[in-house]
Amino acid sequence: MAKRVIRAYCTVSREAACALAGTPPWELEAEVLAEVYHRTAAARRSGNPPARQEIEHWRKEARDAIIDKWSDQMQDPGAGHRTVLALQPVLRAWIERHRGFLPYRMVQVLTGHGCFGKYLHNIGRESTAGCHHCGSDTDTAQHTLEECPAWAGQRVALTAAIGLDLSLPTVVKTIVDNDTGFDAFKTFCESVMLEKEMAERAREEDPLADPIRRRRTGRRRRAFARNLI
Template sequence: MAGVQRRSALRVISAFKTVSESATLVLASTPPIDLLIRERQEVYLEYRENGDINTRGEIKRTARQRLLTKWQERWDADTSGRWTHRLIPNLAEWCSRKHGQMEYHLTQVLTGHGCFNEYLARFGKREDSACLHCGYTPDDVKHTIFECSATRAERMQIKELGVSRDW
């Protein structure tokens, strides 16, 4: 079931298949299937034993909070998807956001898996990992977004908007 969930999440966020399962599920705001099953089981058992129509919502909220706590612990301990974790450290905040949808280019930036020469060279699609614009090696997502002269204008626009974050 986890494999089917991962493939579905990859399509939802328009990601390459090389993106880790943990990062894929985070970007899709989809908790791992085993935690979802456990959450549903907890809600069912608690409602059956102690619930009435007035407490069902509270039972669900409590179970969801436990799920998010377990998922956050798993996300923090995982060794894959670390670039994505660096950008999205807090799952509850990410999953409860009220704006923004995932799309192909945003997914590449948030995962580091995409049209960056370092990534392409790793899979034999490029001879070297140097940046085509400035020659810096390696041309990875960090270089492209935060350092490359080709993206300086976009960085300045973001800075003028007052958006800053220490990465």
């Protein structure tokens, strides 16, 4: 569900998706429900049915407790390390931020799952992890955000808004605290990722491209899927 909320690639880890969506894992949400249920049941058994406001207070207390527990768990993630570790220090602020919508292309940059050479290589869609735009050996989300000279122009406006430190923890902290920073990051992601996607589409449609690069449709898509089983 969290992946659908943020419109992430299906390969994004559950831990990263939940963190970006600001929704605790279901097992922690279940602890909130259980805590409220047991306190309500105990109060009723004692002959003092709780008022609605008191139940809401218990729910808030339980939720605050599981947010702290979730934050502790995020210090040692099983997957999605780059994303989870960037969000962990500002988890509560991220959950409570008033700008809840995360654009699709921003999610690609935040997760590293998208139109990046390393990701495409990992899923068998590129023969190498290299960057088609600058020739670097490895094209990752962080390379795109911080290093690739092809996006230097777009990066000028971004650094003017959030500073020269484009490490993901700093970017995340800035877009939580600052609407201007959020808008600048959104603009950067939309502009750069759109260009990368268009270039990717052109490579897919090139009849001379490596077969793994070509768009798979119809029978070719089904045949490729069978080879993965």
